Amino acid sequence: MEVYYNTNIMGNCASLDASFTNRRGERLRPLPVDRTFLWEGQEIFLPALYLGEAGAAADLCAKFSAEEMRAFLEKWNAPRRLSIKNPEDYEQIDAENPGSRNFTARIHLDAIPLKNAMSSSINWYPEEILRFEAHDTKEEWKNDTSAEILMEAYGCDRKSCWHFERIFYRWEEAPILSPTKVSLILCANPLTLSAGHFTTRNGMVIRLPDSLDYSVSADSLNSLDFSNSADSLNSLASSNISCSGQVLKVLHPVTGQEYLLTLQECRQTRHSFEDIGAEGIAGCMVYPEYNQILSYSIAPEIDRELFDIRDCGEADSPRPADAGETPGKADGPAAVFMAVKSPFPSGRAAVSALRFGPVEEVRWRTVFLVKPKEDAEFAFGLS
Secondary structure, three states: OOOEOOOOHHHHOOOOOHHHHOOOOOEOEEEEEEEEEEEOOEEEEEEEEEEOOOOEEEEEEEEEOHHHHHHHHHHOOHHHHHOOOOHHHHHHHHHHOHHHOOEEEEEEEOOEEOEEEEEEEEEEOOHHHHHHHHHHHOOOOOOOHHHHHHHHHHOOOOOOEEEEEEEEEEOOOOOOOOOOEEEEEEEEOOEEEEEEEEEEEOOEEEOOOOOOOOEEEOOOOOOOOOOOOHHHHHHHHOOEEEOOOEEEEEEOOOOOOEEEEEEEEEEEEEOOOOOOOOOOOOOOEEOOOEEEEEEEEEEOOOOOOOEEEEEOOOOOOOEEOOOOOOOEOOOOOOOOOOOOOOOOOOOEEEEOOOEOOOOOEEEEEEEEEEOOOOOEEEEEEOO
8 A cells, every 4th residue: 555645545546647646745654553453342443554754644444334334324315315404414414424433543653642634534335335325316326446445455344334544643753663662542523412402582582392492590490390391391482581691401412411501691793804805806795794692601511622502504605795885805705703702701602603684583502512432542562
């Protein structure tokens, strides 16, 4: 297997054009490893490390069953997948897809950590999965040439599905070209799981009929019966309650732990993007300027990287400026990202999607980020 530094895993394809080949980095020297690790029931195969003056690389081969993949495709058939329209649905399908449970890996050589630089991945599927997908979509399906090359080079089991992850590393100090000890730390990327919904309308909080959440005022929290009876849910669904001091109960979708959200303020804001982009560009664009900012706190405390509140809707897309409008300076559609801080001490803030007009109502969803596996370290020697 030829591996070039900082070259996408698709660079295995022998038919790459000359312009791409000329952009390849240094060719790395293979160091055979040929070890399989069991990570919470999943086989991870490390055939070799690749080393050079520019840096290092590892091809990690993660095995998952064809039965699991077929069950996923039966549930998420082609018509259902094509009907997906919002970020929440995309996150759900990504969480359930055994072929998208990506991970990264840190490596220490001779007890010296390497710095992660970039990664790329590709999947390979056995014939039964390709036939099933072709029958479902009425289109021909086949594996990418690069995936076939990896399967052949590493002798992987062709009755199973495979996820290939190529990770490049930079040397922190001098290159380590003949290591004797390796430490591999596998880290699963978190999945995004929605735990419930609520709506703010003109600075008030209302319940949605299809929501499993319920809301109560902070003053009456201690006296409320937390049973999910139909009567109590219906009465809450028909009421508008001031956002200030409003408390919502949220259950973690995996552990079942109860969290209480205290909504402190929901205010509408308007932003100016007149100076966005570069000077002197024709075809200026107009950007959406309105959104809601929701300030809240959560108890018990949870790491900010493990919990979020997000708008269920999507932002309006920038459009060409009409006569009389004040445009921003940009040469085409662009996404606008915002980061804000809560005005309340120790508080958090959620930002709704940007719209062209005032935002009267936002449907929010509470989101937990969950790691499907614990990090695992595997240490071994090289002869």
